Amino acid sequence: MGLYMGVSVINQVNTSAERVNPSKKIVLAMMAAFALVACGKGEQQTAPAAGAQAMPVTVLSVEATSVPVAAEAVAQTEGAREVEIRPRVGGILLKRLYDEGASVKEGQVLFQIDPEPYKIALDQARAQLAQAQAKIAQTQREATRLKGLLETNSISQREYDNATSEDEVAKAAVLQAQASVREAELNLSYTKVTAPVGGVTGRFQLSEGALVAANETLLTSVVQLSPIWVRFSLSDNELQQLGGPVTEKTAKQISLKLPDGSEYAESGKLNFAASQIDPTLGTQQLRATFVNADRQLLPGQFVRAKVTVGERDGVFLVPQVAVLNSQQGRFVYVVDENNQAAVRPVVTGEWVGRDWVILQGLQAGEKVVVDNLIKIRPGAPLQPHPPAEQAGQPAAGQEQSVVKANSKSA
Known part of the structure; x- marks a missing residue:
């Protein structure tokens, strides 16, 4: 067929060459040559299609497993107690008695305000008390004396009443x-500014010798790092996946993922769950507390919080690369009994590690294709092999244990 077309093109070129000048004859001859080459290549490309060979693919035999029912969200840390240190009396700030950024105990003295004016005020108050006590001694004696005179009718009742x-x-x-x-x-004691809580001190905002105002001037801050709080929120869709709003009773476990991707060693406990959905953001506000004895977490740090409310049984774990998308939804390729590619529409849940959770669409023991997916089509012959046949993989007999181990570790 290709040769016939090539000869036809040459005949047309020769016919046309008789009517054109010699300079165009060369161009027409080159066109004819390209047509012959193209026809030859077309025959070579279509020839192997009739005898297509089976495509080698890697497959995983899936087994039903259990996965945690959880949701993950961006979170931010904050001190369990964050206190701004302000003086309760005004005066000249004489001395700073702590190291910036150091840990302090509750009640530890942080600053000394000039106490002399308050000592004088205390002496004046004590003198007024002594004067009042002397006055009452005099009035008591006078009242006792007049009472005796009243009994003998020596004075009037009015004088005694006065x-x-x-x-x-x-x-x-x-x-x-x-x-x-x-x-x-009390004012004299306030000249010693103490830490109301134990924690880590912040930067000193002023300098020694500055004039501070009562209850206004910010001196520093103290943040309690252990325990530390983590604030985050979950959307309506995430709450639906968890089975409803999160409460202190339903939250079985709360874990953290640090910015470097590692897991925080301590598990947290939910200590606040909003009783309503934020109408502006459509989220439920949550807060958890974590032990932070080694100060690995600092206030203001962004982490990822994961809330686990239970487990879901009878699901399958499939690598993310094996799940494809189409206009009808997500699907995977499986190898049928004839070693041909078959499409399985699936319903996915959330991610567990690097795997998709398959809620519906698969049966235990089915072999899911995990590579060469772009090259295969439904009904195409396949040559399946387990991951054990690839270099650096476990032995063939360990295929099932690898899949189950991945499920448990996820």
Whole structure:
């Protein structure tokens, strides 16, 4: 057929060459030569199609297994207690008594404010208390003396009532003076700024000798690192996969994945779950607490939190590369009893490690193709072999154990 077409092209070229000038004869001759070569190649390419050989492919024999029902989300760490240190009295900041970034204990003195004005105020309050106490002694004596005179009708009732009223006023003055003394003592104690919680201190915001205002000036901060909190949220779709909103009872395990991809050694515990979905973001806000004795986690760090609420049985794990997409959905290729490629539409769940969780579409013992997927078509003959036949893989008898081991480790 190709030779006939080539001869036809040459005849047409010769016919046309008689009507054109010599310069175009060469171009027509080259066109004829290309036509012959193209026809020859077409015959060579179509010839092997009739005797196509079986495509060698790697297959995995799948077995039903159990996987955790979990959801993963981006999370951020924060100190369990983050406190801004502000002075409760104003004055001149005399001295900083801690090292920036060092750990401090609860109650440890961090700053010293000039105490002299508050010592003077305390002395004044004590003097006023002593004056009030002396006054009450006088009014009590006067009231006692007038009571005897009233009994002998030597004075009027009014005079006695005035004396007793002055005694009551003197007693109230003593109570007021005692409160002033306690207030002065408290203000004096506030000149030593202490850490309200134990944790790691921050940077000193001022310098020694600065004038600070009561309850306003920020001196530093203290962050409690252990335990440490992790905040994250889950969307409506993720909550549906977990079977509903997460609570402290349903959350069986919470784990963390660090920025370098490694797993955090400690498991966490949910200590807050929002009772409603955020209408703006459509998420449920969650928070977990983790032990952080070695300070591996720092506040403000981004990690990935994984919430596990249970296990799902009777599913299959298939490598991600084996799952393909089409307009009808996801599918995999399996090897049928005639060693031909067959399409299996599948319903996938979440990822477990590097594998897809197959919820529906596969049967135990089916052989799923995991390579050369772009080269095969439905019904194509295949030459399956397990991963053990590839270099560096386990022995043939270990194929099933490899798949199960991967399932358990995931």
